[in-house]
Amino acid sequence: MSLLKELSKYILRNIHWFALSTALTAIATYINIYIPTLSGAAVRDILTIGDFEMLKGLVIQILIFTGGLCVISLVRASAYGNFTQKVVFDVRNDVFRSIQRQSFGFFDKMKTGQLMSRATTDVERIRGFIGFQLRMLTDSLFLLGGVITSMVIMNMDLSLLAFSTVPVLFFFNIWFGKKIRPIMHTSREYFGTITSVLWENITGIRVVRSFAREDYEKQKFQKPNTDYFNMMLKAVKLQSLFQPFQSFFFGLITIAIFWMGGIQIIGNRFTIDQLFVFSIYISLLLRPIGMLGMIISSYQTMAAAAERVFEIIDAVPEIRDKPNAAALPAIKGEVVFENVSFGYDKDKPILKDVNIKAEPGETIALLGPTGSGKSTVIRLLPRFYDVTSGRILVDGHDVRDVKVESLRKQMGIVSQETFLFNMTIKQNIAYGVPNATMEDIERVAKIAKAHEFITQLPKGYDTVIGERGVTLSGGQQQRVAIARALLMDSRILILDDSTSSVDVDTEYEIQQALSALLKNRTTFVVTQRLSTIRNADKIVVLDDGRIVEEGDHESLMAKRGDYYRIYETLYEAQKEALEPKRARANSRNGKEAAA
């Protein structure tokens, strides 16, 4: 959809405010053009008639009309403000809604930083344009229409003189806008670099000092600092050329009008009071012309920003419910992967023809080197992505045939990186079950071995965690996430535990919590914990997207194949301590034997 069409959708939604504002602008413009004539009449009165009463009357009229103008301006400001803010409100809401609708694939491509920048900075540009520049545009158009008409009626020659200068002013403003914008943009970037280098320096100060690199860092800072300085100097130069000339030019036009007007007055073709009124009209004319130039050059920036915003709003989610999808009934927990192939990138398949069957209540452990596809398997089950070929069945239902919400509501998910929200611990644990009772929450917290440390916090379960609250350690966060999943009490559990904490104190707790979590539900787990792997009902070994081995711990160890090797590596990584005595003994024996 074209940009204007999109924008007008939002404008039309709030058109009544805009219409009111425009109507008031029309009236205000009329008054703005009328008042100078009163002043002119006052001058004429003094010069020719000499009636003080009339003068008083005129001044009172001026004040009344100005008062009216003020009231109208106030109402208009409010109306237009409503218009702008409601448009921004709608746009932001739509952006957020759209983000919530999108599937994982969207977030793989668009990083948080980018999305944030579009949802904030770019939306602000739209607000700035609508709130200020669009208003100036409509004001200017009305004003120009009115003023030009009045001027022409009053004095054709002077009007022509004035209008001949308009193009100069107009294009001068456009020129300036075009020149200053890239400079301001680049200077903002340089300023961003200054901040980055500074941030890095402060965050990495220990490394800097450890390596005694203070001088090097100073040089690093010198460059962006100098770049920024030079760029700002360019801006200063440009401005020193712009503003003074603009004032000069305004003055030039004014004097030209007075000069030529004066000649006409001496020649009795014009009067002083008329000149006075005309000069007021000139000042009313010149400012909008300048504005228009600015508006046009800022339109492009706004348009670019708006485009990025609408890209988000218009993004179509990859994963959508089928038109007549039914809700998934309460499941027992049987999961079947049937000839599943998938790639995040259509041309680069990660999973190739994978077949897995899990009976209700079974624990399936997925193993394999990095890139083998084990994490991918568990992302397909809740339908965060759709398979390229094959299908995934839950209790016999193809996951694509049922409502996504009903599918995910019956799954508990603990991801690799725990994300907790900026709310109370209570709210975080109850995230999947918002109306859970405190008893239930405490119950699962105890099982997850989190209750103890939670009760030791200042506000216990009501402690706010996150940015403006308390920061929990990695192990603590993990246990809260486990409690969260436990509360769901779902028939299917997905556990991505591929990063194991080496924090001695909590390792044991977490192991306990996990084994409780895995009981009585179908679990797909990606993990390095030997205890979890050994106790799994089925171990699936993946390599390069295919299943290379399958079975339980004993049978696979006996095979001496891929699983055996992986197990050994994990064992070594975690159990080296038990071996050195023997390993050293072996190497000594080996050496002696060799010698």
Added chain:
Amino acid sequence: MGFHPHFHGFEAEGSTERKTSTNVLLSRLLKYLLPYRKHLSIVVITTVVSAITGVIGPYLLGIGIIGRYIMTSDYAGLQLMALIYIMVLMVGWVSDTFRTFSIGKIGESMLFKMRKDLFTHLQELSFSFFDRADSGDTISIVTNDTDSIGQAFTGGVIMVLSDVLSLALTLFIMFMINVQMTLVSMLTIPLLIGTALAFSSRFRSTYRATRKTISGVTSKLQEGISGIREIKSFTREADTIRDFTKVNQQETQANLQANIVWGTFFPTIQLIQAVGTGIVILYGGMLALNGSLGTLTAAIGILITFTLYVSRFFGPIFDLTNFYNVVQSALAAAERIFNLIDRQPEIRDAENAPQIPPIRGEIEFKDVTFAYVQDHPVIHNVSFRIKPKETVALVGSTGAGKSTIIKLISRFYEAKSGSVTIDGQDVRQITQESLRRQMGIVLQESFLFMGTIMENIRYGNLEASDEEVMNAAKTVGAHEFIAKTVNGYNTEIGEGGAGLSVGQKQLISFARALLRNPAIMVLDEATSSIDPYTDLLIRKAMRILLKDRTSIIIAHRLSTVRNADRIFVIDNGRIAEEGNHKQLMKKNGIYRHLYDMQFKEPEAEKVEATRTSPNMPFRGFP
């Protein structure tokens, strides 16, 4: 700098409460302006000139042109006046151009120097500063606070001086023309001042409200994006949208309020000015009609001049009321800046401190006690001697004092009592640079800088050749994965090391430390999660890193300590146990307890049971 609307004071961030006196701050700020004396004099001259030319204009137009040519029907006179006006305009133009440029140049140069000075000074400050200071605040001081001062200078001080001058000149000329009319014209001034002041505080509060609400919107947005996977996993999209709508609504409200304040402000000013003009016309008209202003045409000239002058009252008055806010925030900013600049580094080289000769690597602590916060010592009376090339592991629970010991060896902190010596030399007597040059320090969080992998490794030794860098990488086992990346050693690392896994970052920081080839290696073992394959590489690399030099590791894996020559068990700031692994296990004390904690019995037994052969050769990774 650059385009700024006049309204700045209430954009001030942060607190404006100050402890330092205004005079002290001003005099220090002025010192920063001293180098630009020449430009400053240009500014002063051009400001005066611009003020004068600005004030002459209405006089020429009203009294000169209108008054004159009507009186005399004088084409030549009119022409002359017009030409004079144009000349005045041109003088003003030139003057303004130089003025704008000079002000901008002074401002930017001053900020450039301030930022540079602040950064340089930060490089000298000690760890104690960075431990306590909020990095966000520090960054804000160098960027935002300096900017505040810049804005105050250009947008504030100079503008106000120019305004005051203009206003004074205007009133002066008005008085010269007609005293009574001037007095009458000045009636609106108190009204304007009052209005500006009244609205000033309203502006500030609505501005603060909008800042608060927009920040609410931003955090909800952030959460809605970063937590999207959780939101979708727990199907909480609808609730999240609802919460967002609420903060969005609040933000809209705050802005509507602000709109109304502005919407009331301008019309009010307009009204006051209309009243002012009305008074001028009425009173002036009266005077004109009873002949006090000379001929009618001359009177009209005066009237027009006066209406033009009166319409110019408001600008300067508004700037003046704003000025107060601008200055307050600038002074607060200045105070923060000077506080930072004045802060002395706690650790300083003694005068004429010698460099330490090439280190053999003997480290000795003699009865060292240290506290970060007074009266809360972290280590008590710690004494030990580490022989050259010995590998010592420090173990103990969090907060026991392990990393403190390391920091004292590197002299990032200084012991209050006792001494730390290296090769018999007290670390406080030698230069910091000569000491750290011979030390390699690997911290828990492997911090990498923006730049290429090559540059990051070379950070360990800026003189190293590309070959030496690659050799270091090969030795620690990083070369394989580096070679597989898009641009190999020229691959750019993002902010904070983005683009690499935790394990890969660790390996690179090992290569960096290895390249340094230090006599003393200090290592704080990472606890964060690494996949088992890279983990093995790291363990291999660690063994290489620690060879042939004095090494001290803060170990988190008991598997690491097994290979140490000696182990110090730190408990509550003291060395509780000391010895090698065998000895400590026999003791059945803290060490034994820590060791057993990691491998609970059933686990160990089960694992043992599944091993098919006890003498399994080491496999490496598949």
